[in-house]
Amino acid sequence: MKLKLFSYDQLDTFVHRLSGLSKLVCFMLLTSAVMLTYDIRVILGILLLSYIMIMIAKIRFSQIKLMLIYVAAFLIFNFFLTYVFAPEYGCKIYGTKHVLFTFGGPYTVTLEQLFYQITKLLKYLSVIPLGMIFVLTTNPSEFASSLNSIGVSYRICTALALTLRYFPDVADDYNTISLAQQARGLELSSKAKMMDRLKRTAGILVPLIMTTMDRIDIISNAMDLRSFGKYKKRTWYAARPLKKEDWLAMGVSLLALLISLYVRFFINHSLFYNPFV
Amino acid sequence: MNTKFSTKTIVATGLGAAVFLVLFMYVKIPSPVPETNLQIAYGVSSFFATVFGPLAGFLVAFVGHALNDFISYGSPWWSWVFASGTSALVTGLCASKVAPKVEAGEFGKSEMIYFAIYAVIGNALAWLLVAPVLDILMYAEPVSTVFLQGITAFIIDAIVSVVVGGILLKAYASTKVQQGSLSKE
Numbered sequence: 493m494k495l496k497l498f499s500y501d502q503l504d505t506f507v508h509r510l511s512g513l514s515k516l517v518c519f520m521l522l523t524s525a526v527m528l529t530y531d532i533r534v535i536l537g538i539l540l541l542s543y544i545m546i547m548i549a550k551i552r553f554s555q556i557k558l559m560l561i562y563v564a565a566f567l568i569f570n571f572f573l574t575y576v577f578a579p580e581y582g583c584k585i586y587g588t589k590h591v592l593f594t595f596g597g598p599y600t601v602t603l604e605q606l607f608y609q610i611t612k613l614l615k616y617l618s619v620i621p622l623g624m625i626f627v628l629t630t631n632p633s634e635f636a637s638s639l640n641s642i643g644v645s646y647r648i649c650t651a652l653a654l655t656l657r658y659f660p661d662v663a664d665d666y667n668t669i670s671l672a673q674q675a676r677g678l679e680l681s682s683k684a685k686m687m688d689r690l691k692r693t694a695g696i697l698v699p700l701i702m703t704t705m706d707r708i709d710i711i712s713n714a715m716d717l718r719s720f721g722k723y724k725k726r727t728w729y730a731a732r733p734l735k736k737e738d739w740l741a742m743g744v745s746l747l748a749l750l751i752s753l754y755v756r757f758f759i760n761h762s763l764f765y766n767p768f769v
Numbered sequence: 770m771n772t773k774f775s776t777k778t779i780v781a782t783g784l785g786a787a788v789f790l791v792l793f794m795y796v797k798i799p800s801p802v803p804e805t806n807l808q809i810a811y812g813v814s815s816f817f818a819t820v821f822g823p824l825a826g827f828l829v830a831f832v833g834h835a836l837n838d839f840i841s842y843g844s845p846w847w848s849w850v851f852a853s854g855t856s857a858l859v860t861g862l863c864a865s866k867v868a869p870k871v872e873a874g875e876f877g878k879s880e881m882i883y884f885a886i887y888a889v890i891g892n893a894l895a896w897l898l899v900a901p902v903l904d905i906l907m908y909a910e911p912v913s914t915v916f917l918q919g920i921t922a923f924i925i926d927a928i929v930s931v932v933v934g935g936i937l938l939k940a941y942a943s944t945k946v947q948q949g950s951l952s953k954e
Contacts (some may be wrong), residue, residue: 523844530909559841559842559843562841563843564840566842574910574911574914577917578911578912578914580933581911612908621843622844623839623842623844624843624844626839635930647774647778647779648782648828650779651783651786651832652786652832653782654779654780654783655833655836657785658783658787659787659790659791661787661793662787662788662790663791666788666791677933680838686798686799686807690807690809690929690932690933690934691932693796693798693809694809694932694933696938697792697809697813697936698936698937700788701788701813701937701940702940704784705787705941706783707784708781709777710779711780711864712775712776712779712780715776715780720776720780721775721776737872763882763909
């Protein structure tokens with residue numbers, strides 16, 4: 493079981509030097525820019541930007557290999573599912589029909605469908621590196637403080653900080669309990685029936701939840717003793733002041749969002765970019 | 770909010786999300802339907818929602834699911850992350866009735882039924898309404914695919930929420946001392 497949450501590296505690059513707050517803001521601005529458009533030109537632009545950022549942040553291939561495998565599997569599955577269930581969706585969007593070839597029956601491959609699905613694929617491909625950059629270059633402790641500085645209640649941020657901090661412990665506990673139960677002969681492999689496995693896994697959960705409940709008591713007592721929650725605001729040890737680079741990065745991201753909105757409302761006059769008319 | 774969202778609830782939310790995340794990432798039981806898994810984690814979110822209330826439940830599922838997506842895909846699939854949160858949020862609405870009973874060591878048939886009804890409604894809202902609608906609005910996915918995925922997710926997650934959540938609530942209630950369990954001899 494891999495216990496490391498983020499393979500965060502302490503490096504000294506432009507991206508690492510940005511504060512957690514500005515990385516979070518950039519991440520949100522750029523993902524909204526991609527989400528609000530279906531124009532392949534805007535998407536390609538952001539895709540290029542995010543791959544340049546990956547180069548600048550010196551993210552190694554080994555760090556993102558596993559992610560890429562999951563993503564590829566998901567995207568391929570989504571690609572085929574979309575085609576099988578909505579083979580004419582592209583024609584409906586773009587209003588024209590250029591048939592390339594037929595598989596027989598209702599399954600024709602049209603230029604519109606291909607264009608729609610490729611745009612969609614690129615759309616996901618351009619968002620994913622943004623998240624990877626954010627996760628791999630932000631110190632987990634800084635993550636909570638940056639959420640707090642964009643206005644999320646510090647109580648919720650503390651909860652998130654606790655999640656990140658206790659994830660490895662909980663994973664350890666789960667592993668120990670599961671192995672102990674299997675040593676006593678609890679069948680959890682695919683040999684058991686689905687309902688049995690569900691019930692038996694729930695059986696592992698019971699001790700896990702009980703330990704967690706005990707831990708919740710201990711931690712919340714410790715926090716109460718230190719007067720947590722007395723004031724309306726809290727300061728964060730990991731917070732960093734904003735520098736010139738931070739404003740630059742946020743400015744570029746905001747510009748990307750504005751371009752995406754401009755193209756949508758003033759050039760295409762719709763969500764989709766239509767090269768077919 | 771200050772009185773409701775106590776330190777204990779905050780800590781429970783944080784650790785609950787950690788448990789949710791661990792289970793979501795590592796524990797998947799393949800179901801008879803291909804390409805879908807039973808996510809035990811939804812039992813945990815419905816448990817935390819019932820014991821600690823709707824907001825805690827929402828955050829457990831929302832944060833857990835979002836972090837899982839961050840770690841395994843790099844970027845969250847927001848529509849389904851929201852749907853996960855919604856399912857726990859609605860389940861948590863039964864907390865005002867069920868939680869005091871559970872804390873007093875009682876989890877009988879009537880509480881189970883009450884909990885199950887909320888869990889099923891929560892999952893129905895999340896997977897039949899929130900997830901497909903957000904998929905269409907945010908990602909412009911074709912209608913037929915999202916509803917097919919939604920129905921599968923609803924059936925599976927409702928079963929997991931009720932069965933696993935029920936087992937956990939029953940076990941947790943039995944660790945609490947029942948009122949009037951001591952009698953004078």
